[in-house]
């Protein structure tokens with residue numbers, strides 16, 4: 001599967017490579033929600049830096065995970081870099097709702113400061 | 118050059134990539150910019166996904182896709198023989214989805230309309246839906262790596 005999962009403290013880093021369409025969104029949803037059930041995750045960081053395409057299924061994936069995470073007092077962060085997904089994220093207003101970062105380190109630093117600082 | 122192609126495929130989500138790749142190869146002789154190519158791929162994805170999740174609603178049917186180019190103008194036609202759309206004006210509205218219980222955002226048509234030059238929807242309840250999209254491929258001024 002074209003995705004990597006990494007857990008850093010209470011944050012789940014989910015990296016998707018290639019194309020995020022309906023097919024990939026369903027698979028990602030299953031994989032993330034399974035981890036959310038089993039682990040004490042507060043924040044989800046979507047790493048889209050190696051994404052080459054995203055359609056509306058990606059919007060659904062992000063908002064759906066946010067609904068789960070917000071009940072735990074956590075948040076969703078987006079790492080976008082130069083991904084073409086930027087256009088859709090901006091169009092759909094998601095860039096206004098979620099914090100977006102250029103690289104993963106910046107997003108990880110941001111959550112760590114919030115949790116421990 | 119003017120060109121034409123057509124394919125039919127099963128309404129399963131694996132074929133969303135097939136449809137995107139097929140059109141990408143078809144338009145590549147027109148040397149679209151990376152942005153135009155991404156816009157086209159995304160729009161195809163939206164239209165084909167709608168056939169699969171709404172038109173056939175998880176049941177198996179055939180999706181038909183054809184495309185032609187006239188000079189720099191690309192036209193793509195995507196058809197399902199599924200349930201059809203009751204109210205097209207409503208379906209086009211941003212954030213409208215008939216499946217709010219699933220993770221749909223109702224942004225599909227809005228994305229197609231913003232990424233393509235024109236989007237036409239022809240639909241009949243109980244008969245199916247056809248979406249016709251056009252895009253004029255812009256002159257590519259991106260410096261190629263080849264030189």
Ligand SMILES: Nc1ncnc2c1ncn2[C@@H]1O[C@H](COP(=O)(O)OP(=O)(O)OP(=O)(O)O)[C@@H](O)[C@H]1O
Pocket residue numbers: 056057060163167168171172173197199200201202208209213214215216220221222223224225226227246
């Ligand atoms: N091929 C189709 N057959 C039947 N109904 C359709 C078809 N395409 C779209 N629709 C209807 O139009 C509505 C709007 O479509 P649109 O793609 O904009 O949003 P969505 O598919 O519901 O959500 P999203 O695309 O954001 O996942 C759909 O909810 C559905 O009711």
Ligand SMILES: [Mg+2]
Pocket residue numbers: 056163166167224225226
């Ligand atoms: Mg849709």
